Amino acid sequence: MARIQPHHPAALTDEQRTLYQRITGGPRANGPQHFALTAPDGSLRGPFDAFLLSPQVGDALQQVGAAIRYRTGLPDRARELAILLVAAHWGSAFERESHVAIARSLGVNDVELAALEERDVTAFTGVENLVARTVLALLGGDLDDELWAEASRELGAQVVFELTALVGYYSTLALQLRVFRVDE
Known part of the structure; x- marks a missing residue:
């Protein structure tokens, strides 16, 4: 309630x-x-x-x-994958509902959506895979030196910064949704 x-x-x-x-x-x-x-x-x-x-x-x-x-340097699909990984991590139904609809409009299919819900990013390649692995590491609390080197080289420090903001923002929303018992 x-x-x-x-x-x-x-x-x-x-x-x-x-x-x-x-x-x-x-x-x-x-x-x-x-x-x-x-x-x-x-x-x-x-x-x-x-x-x-x-x-x-x-x-x-x-x-x-x-x-x-x-207004970030993230490709739209990669951004939605990142948001859905945060939603899956925190079990946030509203974030999932909202961003599944957006992800579908960007061509993310049911198999990919199910994989994201399980936090399995092996179905993704290239930038999407790197963004997803980076988000999972951020949800765990940090990037190790190897992933930092890869992400900063391939995505750039700006996008890594934007991903930290994305993970923090959507984690904040998930907490607020949970605390205020927003079920929709």
Whole structure:
């Protein structure tokens, strides 16, 4: 059972309303919609509703998320594989639901999705395999020197930095979803 009640748009404070509009009118809402940002009553779904508890922190988080989703050096498919590995690691149903839809739109098939859920990255090659192995190591707490050398050489230090931010951001969302018992 959810630990907080959904924030209905009509009951939002000015700060909450500004954040709500940034989320629903920002890059997540533009282009193809692979998952619904809002529930039928207009409240935000998933972690975004909890962002409204602290609009200043929530806004900072949503900006980080938008940067990770839309402004990194990661190829789109590799980014979604990384997000799905974080979701699998933390057992985050909302992250999985949302990003499976995006991954499918990028050509990730059922066999690959099942492998990601098991954290098996052997089906992937090239950059996707390296990104996936890097994410798994980051979820374990660090990159050893060998993987750091390979990742920084092949992906670049900027993308390795972006992957650390991705793992941290989606791990934060998974924690918030779990703590606030967001089931959808």
